[in-house]
């Protein structure tokens with residue numbers, strides 16, 4: 001992510017799907033105006049989803065996902081269906097790219113069924129329209145007398161458009177139709193801004209130790225600062241060792257102290273009891289998830305037994321931004337608290353098991369890289385399978401006995 005970029009978790013996600021050799025990657029490139037995917041005449045060149053964050057007018061900041069081409073040989077196959085569903089969990093709008101010279105095939109119909117099943121708004125782009133004869137249907141309006149075309153393009157579908165990645169035909173129209181399909185914006189959630197007034201002071205505690213990334217703050221910290229500034233409040237950023245002195249000289253009680261969860265114990269001791277305290281990760285549990293579910297999930301630590309499995313899930317795809325908190329510190333703290341011999345499984349990025357039944361607890365990171373749709377899926381999956389799901393910050397606060405204080409500051413009351 002560049003310095004000026006909207007985080008991936010905040011972007012509208014558009015997924016492109018289709019059979020191998022339907023020209024899907026070429027359509028993605030025509031729509032984005034960039035060489036986004038590897039395009040080749042050899043079928044199935046795109047083997048992994050390719051993601052690209054970009055500005056796409058008239059939509060604004062979007063995340064484009066170019067998915068691997070589906071098989072030509074009939075059924076999609078279990079693995080591809082699973083992969084497709086995984087990508088669709090993050091997708092706000094889908095585009096099915098169909099080879100117009102062949103028309104809709106069984107795998108295309110299967111994809112359409114999945115879109116409908118998951119309530120994903122979609123468009124069908126009949127690509128290679130330049131290869132169709134003069135009398136072939138265009139613009140989704142087949143002519144009545146063309147029986148063959150009727151068979152290939154069932155009805156004059158309002159969800160279909162004839163396009164050509166080669167000539168650029170109707171590519172702009174496709175973008176405009178995509179913009180029209182975007183679901184109406186939901187109520188804009190805020191990380192902390194809804195609890196602030198102009199002129200408030202908020203003190204942020206960010207340790208800068210060997211494990212912090214070089215030369216920058218991590219995304220949850222950046223997004224919190226931005227939200228504070230949007231509320232016309234003042235963000236004061238300190239390391240944990242300067243906190244006590246800063247509070248003493250501030251001249252005004254801060255509206256909040258927000259800390260990195262790793263230094264919760266020290267910060268909780270240094271912040272006077274009448275100053276609301278919480279953590280970046282807890283703010284994200286509220287923003288991307290369901291704080292009540294996360295609080296209830298943390299209490300499952302009491303029920304853990306020897307040999308129980310705990311899933312630690314992180315949203316980063318490649319290298320973790322939150323360093324070793326999930327893989328090293330959290331397992332250690334959980335083992336120390338429970339005094340149990342626990343087994344840990346770790347997942348990252350888009351990976352998240354469909355079957356959570358082997359786990360007695362799921363601890364999720366703040367998910368700043370994942371969009372709200374994906375987090376909603378994960379939360380609902382855990383709830384449906386009766387597996388407690390919590391969040392790093394909530395769990396750490398629970399293990400340190402300060403959870404009620406840290407969520408009451410966010411106007412959520414819990415039993416001590």
Ligand code: SF4
Nearest residue numbers: 315321322365366368
């Ligand atoms: S581990 Fe989670 S909270 Fe941390 S940066 Fe990655 S997605 Fe964001």
